[in-house]
């Protein structure tokens with residue numbers, strides 16, 4: 001479905017649920033365009049968490065009392081809700097973690113350390129976030145496995161011929177970002193999953209920028225593992241998800257040990273609780289799980305197709321405005337079905353950090369830096385870039401303010 | 415809306431656009447390099463001494479306006495001072511020199527050149543062994 005056909009959002013109504021967007025700095029209203037870093041949290045999500053603390057705060061899976069029962073049920077049901085949202089086959093396949101990074105580490109430690117060895121290959125892409133790049137790199141160092149990177153082409157898309165070359169019968173796992181947080185590229189993850197599976201390799205997909213912004217169905221992708229964070233999808237910080245196919249998670253040993261993840265313990269040995277609790281030791285992020293569930297409800301009420309269309313429209317508009325300027329370099333593919341809702345760029349005469357500081361004086365919040373993709377920036381030949389990223393509450397007028405702020409930076413440095 | 419950042423007053427922009435003492439000295443007493451990984455700023459400082467007094471300073475590098483302007487200003491400030499005085503400088507001195515408020519997120523950019531010069535001086539005195547200064551160290 002092209003986004004032209006999708007009904008647009010009632011942004012005024014949406015914005016009313018985000019008091020933070022009313023903030024002013026030196027008389028200018030906040031223009032928040034740093035959503036790829038973290039999104040804001042709407043009232044229904046804050047309310048759900050506050051309701052938990054006010055009404056049924058308790059530890060889970062321990063108490064016989066009313067509050068513990070209520071908290072336990074809410075915590076467990078949050079897994080069901082998330083499973084349903086991403087097309088997983090039940091709560092057993094949904095592990096709550098701290099964030100995408102921890103999900104990635106859970107997989108790398110629990111599966112990677114046990115399974116990888118010399119001669120095995122881990123295939124990444126040049127656009128991986130440090131969350132997966134650094135993690136696999138270090139696990140490879142420890143296990144003697146090799147790391148390979150699928151190259152990107154000049155437009156910031158994966159070179160699929162190179163993908164076919166990189167993924168071989170020695171490949172143990174392919175780790176690929178679904179939507180690049182720097183280039184905005186939407187990668188063909190289902191195709192990559194097919195290639196991986198043809199070689200009996202697994203595929204892990206970093207969905208930190210995908211789940212917040214588009215419908216995602218892990219079974220349609222045929223991902224073996226998939227990760228994302230609550231705080232980038234209108235949910236709270238402190239909670240993330242690792243999805244894994246049930247039989248794979250069952251075969252994996254725990255990564256962290258302690259209470260809550262065991263079945264039976266003696267002085268000599270222990271056995272593990274069933275999925276997903278086997279991977280959730282200690283007191284979990286209960287309020288955050290309640291908040292994540294509320295965020296899923298919130299996003300589904302808007303409709304993920306509409307969220308995606310809204311973002312794509314704004315990104316396309318921003319791209320066009322910026323592309324019209326001779327002194328702006330934009331990274332990543334042109335607007336289209338394989339570009340998500342963010343635009344990274346550089347203004348030739350102004351360092352990205354200076355640009356972000358000047359924008360900040362206009363109350364325009366953007367990100368500047370390497371966006372946790374240093375090797376990719378090396379490849380692009382720049383130390384840093386500026387990035388504007390959009391969410392459900394952003395407007396075309398805000399894109400105009402971005403462009404105006406760029407213009408004042410240009411004048412200041414002229 | 416303001417006319418742009420307080421951080422980007424004329425003096426800073428001037429030093430950024432027309433850096434003073436940019437380049438390398440022919441006969442430096444010591445030379446040191448450093449970087450600010452967060453911004454990708456890179457600075458090389460060349461210092462020539464006459465006894466304990468700093469005679470001439472040059473810098474080269476690449477990076478944001480704050481880091482490059484601070485380096486440029488430092489090359490004009492340091493001559494005539496002593497190595498001890500250089501080593502006693504702290505971030506307040508740099509902020510005073512720049513003459514503007516530096517936001518907390520950008521302070522590392524501002525102090526890079528100073529730290530590079532200081533580490534160079536310490537290495538010259540044999541008090542430090544470090545290939546490259548980075549602002550992530552503190």
Ligand SMILES: Cc1ncc(COP(=O)(O)O)c(C=O)c1O
Pocket residue numbers: 036037099100101102129131177179180181206207208209229240372
């Ligand atoms: C593509 C991608 N992967 C991973 C992460 C890490 O997410 P978190 O910081 O929530 O662990 C991010 C966000 O910064 C991201 O954009």
